[in-house]
Structure formats: structure tokens, C-alpha cells
Amino acid sequence: MAYDVVVLGSGPGGYVAAIRASQLGFKVAIIEKESLGGICLNWGCIPTKALLKSAQVFEYIKHAKEYGIEASGQPQFESVVKRSRGVADKMSKGVQFLMKKNKIDVIMGFGKIKTKGQIEVTKADGTKEVVEGKHIIIATGARARQLPAMPIDGKKIIGYREAMVMPQQPKSMIVVGSGAIGVEFAYFYNSMGTKVTIVEFMPRIVPVEDEDISKELEKTYKKYGIDIMTNAEVTAVDTSGTGVKATVKTANGNVTLEADVLLSAAGVVANIEGIGLEENGIKTEKGRLVVDKYYQTNIPGIYAIGDCAPGQALAHVASKEAIICVEAIGYNEKKYHHAPEALDYGNVPGCTYCVPEIASVGFTEKQAKEAGYEIKVGKFPLSASGKASAAGHTEGFVKVIFDAKYGEWLGTHMIGYNVTEIIAQTVTARKLETTYHEVLNSIHPHPTISESVKDAIEVAYGEAIHL
Structure with missing residues (x-):
């Protein structure tokens, strides 16, 4: 079985790479040993958010009187877990649909690079088949790091x-x-x-x-x-x-x-064992594959993206690396009209979905100072936010950091209600090289949590209205 592009792993790096390759006109196959969607959809990002939502609903019930409502109830732990698994299963089935829609062949089994251009796939029943691919993209992800003092036994x-x-x-x-x-x-x-x-x-x-x-x-x-x-x-x-x-x-x-x-x-450790790296002379460093800006390894035609590559171990990083990698392949194969822009790892947002939520991008205050910037810092407490007060979530703040000389937006750090939904504003603004001036001259809707970003900028420049 011969393909233009073969992707090893179907997480948010792998399945995105496969879809983009198909869109560019390549014949594509994806190899997966467990479940389509990888850790993110099945055991990471998505099901954990479902668990956290259940916890938040229970928190609302416990504090219902504060909202003028009489309510009571106890969590049914098994049902909470069942809902989480249901959400994950639905998302995984969604990836199955996308594979069919984009005419991508899904090959279930454990893939190992045999030689350049060939992957040997071992099926669940022990049988093997060889899949040929002109371009091979390794997207095998990562797993929980085991510490010597606490070997995971799965029970205690x-x-x-x-x-x-x-x-x-x-x-x-x-x-x-x-x-x-x-x-x-x-x-x-x-x-x-x-x-x-x-x-x-x-x-x-x-x-x-x-x-x-x-x-x-x-x-x-x-x-x-x-x-x-x-x-x-x-x-x-x-x-x-x-x-x-x-x-x-x-x-x-x-x-x-x-x-x-x-x-x-x-933390996590990359899944790079047993996939044929050593046998084929594919270089690794500090447990990750060594790649160039378009994710090609030291062996032409073999690429690596996502958690097994050097960038941040985040789903949205893997997806963007997938698109850049495939578009670079497409450009070289004359199926895409220009070389893609390399990813700026200094402008990658990070989100943590505890309560209160955390969202950040760019320099921390300490990093900005260490980089030699003279900075302006603004911090707006959500206790002064109308939307946060109405929602009953006044904990946290929005903190912005700007270069005092040119007004460059160096970083944003937020903790509070729904802040993961608004960090993209900073990411986009930094990509566009926006200064504080443009942001303050852009009308922010009221009442919203997002206007707290504008409020924090006003604090940084001594123009605070609501504080």
C-alpha cells in the first residue's frame, strides 16, 4: 500500500496533518495503535474538561443560595465519569467521520519505521503489513512521566x-x-x-x-x-x-x-521508543526528535510534530505544527503556493482549566526584566469587574506587560472566570505587533471579562477609569 503521506499517530497533531495533506491533494494514510484523536480527545484535554464542568455544576449547587436559588444535590461519581467518557467517545467518533470525509485510510496497529519510506504495522492480532509513504510524519505524542520514587501501578x-x-x-x-x-x-x-x-x-x-x-x-x-x-x-x-x-x-x-x-x-515524556528511530539514524535530543523549522528530521522525508518534537507539549501547538509541516511538504511538491511561516514559540498561549482558570502568553514580568526591557505593568482585579460580580466569580485578575519605550505588548497573564476564552486577543494583537494605543482605541463590549484586558492596560498607562 503506497501513499504520498503517512502519519504515525492520530492525536491533534496527527489527524490535523492527515486532513491538511488530503486537502492539498495528497493520498494519505494514518496509523493509530489505540483510538482516533489520541490522548487529547480520549484521555486528556476533552474528557478532563467534562469532569471539571461537572465539578463546577456541583459547586453552583452548593452555592445556589448566593444566587437566590434553593437547590441541593450530591454528585454521583460514577455518572460524572460516565459523562466524561461519553464526551470523549463522541469526539473520537467525530475524528472517524473526518477521516472518511477526507478520504484518509485509517490503519489500526503499532507502526514502526522499517526504512525510509516504509512503516511496518503490527495489528492487534499480531499480523503485520508494510505501508509505503513518500513522506512520513511522526506524531506519536507523549505519556505520563514516571518518577522512580512513585512507579504507577494504576491502583494506589x-x-x-x-x-x-x-x-x-x-x-x-x-x-x-x-x-x-x-x-x-x-x-x-x-x-x-x-x-x-x-x-x-x-x-x-x-x-x-x-x-x-x-x-x-x-x-x-x-x-x-x-x-x-x-x-x-x-x-x-x-x-x-x-x-x-x-x-x-x-x-x-x-x-x-x-x-x-x-x-x-x-509532566509527560515523548513516545519515541520502538518506532524505528535508532535503526534509521533519526536524531533525538533530550527525549525529543530533532527537527528543522518545517519539522523535518535529519532524514529527508521523515518529520516529527507535537509532543515528540521540541516545542511546547500542547494540543494547539501540535495542530499548528501539523499544518506548517504539511504545507511545507506541499510547497516542495508544488501543491501549495508558498512556503509557510515558521511558528513563533514565543507567542503560544497556555491555558489551565482549574477554577479559577489561568491563561497566559508572552513574557512574564520576571522574563521581561531579564530580557532587558523597561516595562509598564497593569493589573486589574476582577473584583472591580461588573461581569465577574454578576457571575459571582470575583477572584483573580488580568495582568498586562508592555515595553515602556515602544508600547510593544510583551505579555498577558490572567487568572479568573472564563479567562481562557479571551487570551486569543493578546495572541492576535502580538502577532499584528499592536501597541497599547491601538488596544485602548478599540471598543471593548460591556459588561464582559474581556474588557478587563483594556482596564489593565489603562492601569499600566495611568489612565484607569474603573479602579
Whole structure:
């Protein structure tokens, strides 16, 4: 079976690459070992948001009196999990439809690059077939990182996959790691009634975010009743009893934590084992494939995108890399009219869907200063937002950072109600090289959370009206 483009993996990188290649007139096949849509649709972005929505609905019920409504109810944990799986299944079926619509052949099995231009696919029944592809795109994604002190057993020490489908709700949980996965599950389980303790190795939670964001989330989580330990490391876990006992190394000595279950949320590692990289001399570095700006590896005709490539491990990054990669192939094959623009990794938004939500893009305040900028910083609390007050979610703020000399928009950092929906404004504005002047001269609708971005800019330039 011969194709123009063969994609290994069907996550938000792989399936997007396949569709774009088909749109450009290539004959395309996609190889997937498990479920179409990859981790994002089946075990990541989508089903976790469904769980979080259920937690938010339960939070509304608990606080219904604050909205003038009498309501009561208890979560049915199994039903919450069932709804999440249903949402994931629907999305995966949507990808199946897109494959048929775009006339993409789906080959189920584990793919391994045999030689340049050939992938050997091992089916579930053990049979094998060889698929030929002039261009091979590796989009094999990533999995939960396992730490030596806490090997995942799927029962008492779990990863994000197990956290999504636990047969019953634990009474207590230790969450190791406070990146997006860690703080999202911490919020979900705490909201449902589980006693949660977060253990973070770094000095602050959500350590990739601006320091003000970390402080605000920690303050809010402690208000929720979540215990937080920073500058802390789990050095051993004992699972011999009914639950887990974790030995935590802190600045003040060792502490023992006990819980029903421990969630290891210490990041991800790329799926690059056993796919024929070493046999074909395909270079890797720090656990990722080495690629050029159009995602070609050191072997012509073999490409890598998404979590197995060097960029940020985010679904929207994988999708954009997929399009750039395929359009570059199309340009070289005279099926696309121009060379695509390389991705600016300094203008990639990050979103975390805990409550309050976190959204950010560009320089943090610390990074801007370290880069040598003289800056103007504006911070607008959502307690002063009419929309946030009406919604009953006044926690958080919008923080903007501008270059004082030229007015360049260096970064935005938000924590609060629905802020993930408005970060794209900053991304687009930065792409267009917009200054503060253009934003302040653009009318923002009232009442909205989005107008808080304008309010924060007014603060930065000493023109605050609503503060």
C-alpha cells in the first residue's frame, strides 16, 4: 500500500496533518495503535474538561443560595465519569467521520519505521503489513512521566488516565506536581469532596506562570481547603497498607503523608521508543526528535510534530505544527503556493482549566526584566469587574506587560472566570505587533471579562477609569 503521506499517530497533531495533506491533494494514510484523536480527545484535554464542568455544576449547587436559588444535590461519581467518557467517545467518533470525509485510510496497529519510506504495522492480532509513504510524519505524542520514587501501578499510584476513570471516589488524594494536570485534578477531586494535598518540587505552584498567578492560585486553593506543600519532594511511597504513605522531603525534614491514592502529575515524556528511530539514524535530543523549522528530521522525508518534537507539549501547538509541516511538504511538491511561516514559540498561549482558570502568553514580568526591557505593568482585579460580580466569580485578575519605550505588548497573564476564552486577543494583537494605543482605541463590549484586558492596560498607562 503506497501513499504520498503517512502519519504515525492520530492525536491533534496527527489527524490535523492527515486532513491538511488530503486537502492539498495528497493520498494519505494514518496509523493509530489505540483510538482516533489520541490522548487529547480520549484521555486528556476533552474528557478532563467534562469532569471539571461537572465539578463546577456541583459547586453552583452548593452555592445556589448566593444566587437566590434553593437547590441541593450530591454528585454521583460514577455518572460524572460516565459523562466524561461519553464526551470523549463522541469526539473520537467525530475524528472517524473526518477521516472518511477526507478520504484518509485509517490503519489500526503499532507502526514502526522499517526504512525510509516504509512503516511496518503490527495489528492487534499480531499480523503485520508494510505501508509505503513518500513522506512520513511522526506524531506519536507523549505519556505520563514516571518518577522512580512513585512507579504507577494504576491502583494506589495513578497517572492522569486512571484519575479520569476511578471506579469510586477516593476520600483523600496526594497530587504530586502542580502543572496543568496536577492543579486541574486537584480542583476536580477537592470539589467533589476528596481531601487533596498538592506536593510541588519547585518553590511555587504552577511554576511556569507569572509569580503573581502562582500566589493567587495558592491563596484560592487554600481557601478551598486544598493543602499545598512547595519546595517538597516525594522520596518514597509505601503501598503495602490499605492506602499510600508518602515520604516527603522538605526544608524542615521529612514528613509522612497518608491518603487513599497518589496521583503522579509530574509532566509527560515523548513516545519515541520502538518506532524505528535508532535503526534509521533519526536524531533525538533530550527525549525529543530533532527537527528543522518545517519539522523535518535529519532524514529527508521523515518529520516529527507535537509532543515528540521540541516545542511546547500542547494540543494547539501540535495542530499548528501539523499544518506548517504539511504545507511545507506541499510547497516542495508544488501543491501549495508558498512556503509557510515558521511558528513563533514565543507567542503560544497556555491555558489551565482549574477554577479559577489561568491563561497566559508572552513574557512574564520576571522574563521581561531579564530580557532587558523597561516595562509598564497593569493589573486589574476582577473584583472591580461588573461581569465577574454578576457571575459571582470575583477572584483573580488580568495582568498586562508592555515595553515602556515602544508600547510593544510583551505579555498577558490572567487568572479568573472564563479567562481562557479571551487570551486569543493578546495572541492576535502580538502577532499584528499592536501597541497599547491601538488596544485602548478599540471598543471593548460591556459588561464582559474581556474588557478587563483594556482596564489593565489603562492601569499600566495611568489612565484607569474603573479602579
